[in-house]
Amino acid sequence: MEFLAEYGVFLAKAITVVIAVVLAVAGIVAVSAKGKHATEGVIEVNKVNKRISNMxxxxxxxxxxxxxIKEKEKAAKKDKKNQSKSSAKGDSKPAKRMYVIDFDGDIKASENETLRNSITAVLSVADPKNDEVVVRLESGGxxxxxxxxxxxxxxRIKNANIPLTVCVDKVAASGGYMMACVxxxxxxxxxxxxxxIGVVAQLPNFNKLLKKNSIDIELLTAGEHKRTLTMFGENTDQGREKFKHDLEDTHELFKSFVREHRPVVNISEVANGDVWFGxxxxxVNLVDELKTSDEYISQACESLDVFEVKYKEKKSLQEKLGLSIAAGVEQAIQKLISTAQQSRFIS
Structure with missing residues (x-):
């Protein structure tokens, strides 16, 4: 047991030294990179037809x-040969394409930057006469x-006169439906x-707790409505009324947005905050058809060239080091825990 204890202390010291060295290196890299522009991301493109064909x-x-198998290979070669002949004669029509973009939204819609760059890339090549954009959307708002x-x-896709389809496999609620209805x-x-289709806001208030402990909060504002409800001050009925008015106004804007982009919806019937399954x-006309994104895209592959498009940001060296350090610390902790657990069973 004494040997195990000494080994554990040695291991802890060794891990501490390693972490200190890595942190020092990360600090040097961060200082050297200071003032340099962030590395731009890249557009990743995958052809869905090829993936399905391989499967x-x-x-x-x-x-x-x-x-x-030989018969199928022979038929495939024949088709390819006929396509080549058609291309040589100029009989072939322009290729019709579908571009698929994913959006997996959290409360802050953090994928906005990825979405923006993906759409910019697609709009630079898409043809309004032949192409379509599909967004696989998942968000609870x-x-x-x-x-x-x-x-x-x-x-932006609609304004470029390119057909836009949104596929919802799991959820598009609140802000998610605001996106879908476009x-x-x-x-x-x-x-x-x-x-x-509703608006909600909530916040805790600690004013009573602070008063109980004789803690004062000074909140200074210029403007009658600069602050309505607060977490630490004493809220008033006037402040609550203004806050509720702002929520109602936001709800009206939301309803107008849905009504403008999806006129087939009876907004008075659906804009009460309720949700509906597919x-x-x-x-109630919130959707046009029941179909999974897999079915829709697979069917499109039979007549279109289908491409998945995603913008990925390149991580800087210091970010990569940070991830490596976090992983290293986690492994070290796990190793220490494992060693301690094993020592229990050794007499």
Whole structure:
């Protein structure tokens, strides 16, 4: 047991030294990088047709016999040859394309930057006559201004006269539905959650607790409505009324936005904060069709070239070091815990 204790102390010291060295290196890198511009991200493009074709080939390779595989390969070569001849004669039509963008929204709509750059890239090449943009959207909503910006980004596609389809497999509620309603067409899986066309705000108030402990809070403002409700001051009925008025005004803006972009919706029927599952959402015109994104995109691959487009930010060296340090610390802690647990069972 004494040996194990000494080993544990030695291991802890060694890990401490390693962490200190890594932190020192990270600090030097951060100082050297100070003042330099952040590294720009890159656009990643994956052809969905190719991925599906590879999966199909892999499966057929297991279930078909050699003669059947040869026949399919022969037919594929013939089709490719015919396509080449058509291209040489100038008979081929311009390729029709579908661009797929993902948006997985949190309360702050943190993927706004990714969405913005992905849309910018697509709009630089998309053809309004032949192409379509599909957004696979998942969000339960969040901050009004953040989701207002995300919706405006989707509006850029509409303004470029490019058909926009939004697919909701799980949820597009509140700010998520604000984004979805911009689309020309909304598809949802049968049990996806949609709606929640309402506005909510809440905050704790610690004023009574502070008073109980004889703690004063000084809040100075210039402007009658600069601060309505606070977390630490004593809230008034006048402040509550103004705050509620602001919520109602935001709700009216939300309803007007949905009404403008999706006139088929009876806004007085759906703008009460309720949510609907896919089938019920179809009944009240919140969606146009019940279909998963997988089904819609797979069907499109039969006649279109389908590309997944995603903007990815490049991490700086100090960010990578930070992630490495965090991972190293976590591993070290786990190792210490494991050593301590093992020592319990050694006499």
């Amino acid at each position: 199909k080939d892999a499966l057929e390779g297991e279930i078909l016999d050699k003669d059947e 969040g901050m009004v201004h953040s989701y207002g910006l995300a919706s405006a980004q989707l509006d 689309a020309d067409k909304i598809l949802a899986s049968p049990f996806a959650v949609l709606g929640s 089938k019920r959402a179809l009944d």
